[in-house]
Amino acid sequence: MKLVKFTLGLCLGLLLIALPFSQFQPSPLSPLETIVVQQGGRKKPLDTVAKETVAKIHGSTTHKHDGIAEDSTTTFMSLWLNSRNWNEEPFVLFSYRPLKEKIGLDPDQKHFSFQTLMKNSALGEVVREAHRKELEDIDLSRDEREALTLEDRLTLMLGSVDDNTIAIVPHPTDPKGKWLGISEEQTFYTQSATAPLIADFAVMKQMFLQASQSGASYPASHLANHLASHLSALTPTAAELQAGLRNLSPQVYPAIGAMDQEVFFNHFHPFAKAWKLYGLAFLVMLLTLWVKPLELYWSAIGLFVGGVALQTYGFWLRMQIAGRPPVTNMYESVIWVGFGIAAIALTFELIYRAKYYLLAAAPLAIMCLILADSLPAVLDPSISPLVPVLRDNFWLSIHVPTIALSYASFALALGIGHVALGSYLFTPEAKSRIQLLSQLNYRVLQVGVLLLTAGIILGGIWAHFSWGRFWGWDPKETWALIALLGYLVPLHGRLVGWIGNFGISVASVVAFNAVLMAWYGVNFVLGTGLHSYGFGTGGSEWMIASVVGADLLFVLAATARYKGWFAKLLGEATTTELSANSSS
Amino acid sequence: MTVHSIHKWPKTDATGSLLRALGSIRLAVPLLAAIAAILIGATFYEAEVGSAVVQQEIYKSPWFGGLMFLLALNLGTSTLLRYPWKGARKIGFAITHWGLVVIIAGSAAVIHLSVEGMMLARTDAGPVSTLRVEGDLIEVAMPTGVSTEISEGMTEQASLFIKADGSVVPSKVGGLSLLGYSDNTVNTVHFEPGSRVENSAVRLVLKSDRMGQSLERWLAVAPAAYGTMDIGPAELQIVKAEDQQALAEALAAPAEKTASAKWGTAKWGTVDISWQGITRTIDVESSLNQAANQPFEINAEEKTLTIQTTGFWPDFRLDGNRQPTSATNLLRNPAVQLRVSSEGSTESWFVFGKPGFEPIRNLIEGDAIALNLSYNIAPDAGPDAFFRIVVDAKNNLHYAAKSSKGFKSGQMATGESITPGWADFEVTLAEYIPNARVEREIVPLPKGAPEQGSPALLVSTGEHSQPTWVGWGEPTTVESEQGDWYVAFSPKLLQLPFSLKLNEFIVERNEGSESVAMWTSDVSLIDPQVEETSHRRVWMNHPTWFKGWKIAQAAWNPGDLNQSTLQVKREPWWVTGLTWLGSTMVTIGVATMFYGRAVAKKFKKVSDFLDVPETEEEAESGPSIPLLNALLGR
Structure with missing residues (x-):
């Protein structure tokens, strides 16, 4: 029966992922999407370029044009083929309010047109000042950093409407040589070879332009379909173009199908699907816990296994595409921690069958995956080449995942700690559950301590190779150690009986702040040290600080309840009231 | 006396309880908490003041070392107190805690026993065998009272650490007080009386209310560089007149420039071109000023030589970017740039007006053109405006001043002021020294001044003496009442037992972009003793070892790809061994402690040995090592 329920859950989960089945078929737009572009130090399909470009400029991969949501490919094609007036389309993300106020733009507006921003002389002034400071090695203010980000978006947008910045023409001989844009083609090749390709491009441009213009007469709801269908009308020409480009330099151009995996990865979006399964597993487990006659434990596990399998598959795909270990930047570390x-x-659920592991883990894993998916500006999902220090290193490829797994264990302990503190706060009479939760928590903390210790030591071995010393008190190292101490202190305190089950629950929540600091804070709050490569700019400090603050208030409330401070206060209030009554 | 008496030794109980306290968790918990708190503080402090300071003040400080030692003591004792280590949990506990002790010992050894530095190698330079070690060095030789001889024993060396606020650690080396440090000092000069030879020097104060300016300048007959000084609106001069005729000449109004007659109307001079036996002359000013700057052409034997004047600088210099510029508007060092082309060849020429300055020619394309250029310009008759101090044979002072408003001259004495006529400038003779000697001095630039100076150290030889700046890398003699001190403030260098030659520096880039994928140094390592050369490649994460030294790729200079910075390091093998051993012990220990029992249960064979029932706190009360028993008074 267990097996049946498990299989049922697993199959249901896999079915949900697999629907619609058409996603496994080659997309009708495939010839267009798989055109190879050399950008940012690697070759990628046009589909990825479209996604990254739109996300970087617009802050999201879907853009609403005249009230219709367009996917990134349509938007990007329209940019590249310059089919509408992009000067006046409010497309560029600009969300930092103080700077908007400073330069006299509407602080409530989120997206602005290229023209508005380019013509704003106050913004230009801030950008110039920022560049001057960069040259002189002076720290930039937040306004200036935001202005530079904005400048990057504008530059990217300007580049996207230019035929020549999208490098699709392969180098004739050198596999690592610089590719060119379509209209620069003649630098590499003879006119007879290039003329048909330039003509193909012109045809695509013309067709797309007509489609968008004729679309103006369509009712809004049909326009999106209309555009999409016209994109597919472009595909025969796109196929011709791609074949022509390949023929120019067959030994340099990637083989047919080489880009399919990445396009599939983009469309399949395994990490976004995985959290839906975790969510479902969570709901089913909650039902099992609350609705007694319903025994769906194994179905929930089945769903959860589906989610983990899916995420594993996603990581495998990403490693294949990027050709490197799974965790090399902040985005990947967030996904990896969710996975961990x-x-x-x-694993623990399968050993202890306690339900609470799954219940505590699912919301956290979902949070990690959603965060990673929704903040492309902070957590950049694009795959770009590694900086030299991270390259070619066996120790790195095990050190970082180990450390991140220890963070995952501590995050799980944080989740269980919350369930336990919630129980202390709302159902203090459920002693046996609280006892159980504390034991479960202790097991997870053990894993975390072991993994973090091993991770720190592996980091030391790597540092010994790279920097010539095992331990150098670099802030990232130091904070990893502080995090470890943060857990060791309560665990040792428990040995002498200074703290009990309640203390461990509090510690698992509070000490996680040290993990957050080691993971995120060193790069963004302290902003120093050797480990600060490829982590981009900060920006969400306040959001994180307020979440942490709210969480600490929750801990305080649970403590107050546990220590009976409420009762005392209430008691005192009643006494005063009584005495007041008696005196009157 | 027998062993028994030790048992009865009254202090034994105290020792025992001290040991128990040292090895107790009650000490460990607050100790760990304190270390965590210190580390948190240190990282935030580091964000403020930088890594070097925190390393010096916290991580490498004696008190932090002491804290670590206490931790090691606590770990070590606690493990001993809990003997015998029966059961997986205890065994794991012992391995972990001793592993930590080993790591702490290893880290301490690294700080004190390892040598590490940076080496800058270039492909276009010879082998390098000196290592720049972090920090600076000071060497002080004290005067030995009456005797001027300095014995070797009186020389003292010390490593310096300079904090971000400019203070120096240690503050005293060999009786010399180190008062401060500045990374932005310049050499200045002033004059003092006391030279044995006659050498006149004057201090002039120039004041202009209109320009809100007050300047002070030293002029001296020797060294020659102080004989004239350009201050913008005019030139200051000092001249020694040995006889009456010379005095009269120096005080006479300058004659009208005769040069203009000699060289026609060409104010900026002319350039003579000799090519194929033909000589032509170009007037620089008119050729530059004509509307379209038309090239000048010479035709001979069906060939054409085209000459275009492209630039003129009255006082030619190269600026910081090695671009030509003019230091003043006076015709001090006139130079003309020309572009000549013929038969598909083009050259760029710089010709100079000063005699003896050879032209500079650069071939832009094609083959060299056989031609000769010479630049003729009147030697500058003198500045349009000047203020001249003339010292006569009897060491009396006179002045001569010229401005656009006219010329004046007369006698001058200390304290007197003259208005030469440039704007509202007033020149005051503030000081006059007939036999002056030059005193060079290093002074720090004020905060906010452009970073153009060099580092220097402020030292003092005693309470009553004036502090003196000692420049970095310039051995200096500091005078005092006791005698001369010899002070050298220099970078810390280390001589390696081998030398390194950078053969090639390879920068790989990511495809189609400028971003760097990897940089690799191709080096030859040369052992001079056995004349053995070894070829190695060093890149990120892939160091190489030679004669016990580790050589790793550290940094590169994007602006100069002939250069590579390598990190060179040595630590005794057993130090590395300690950290690795400790690491292994800790990892295995933690795993055994947490999971040993569970695993042991699975493998029944070993469980008889490992799986002994246990409680967590029993050890705190009952250790049974014979030696410890003795110490604990049991």
């Missing part, structure tokens, strides 16, 4: 939480919870 789910995987560790699943």
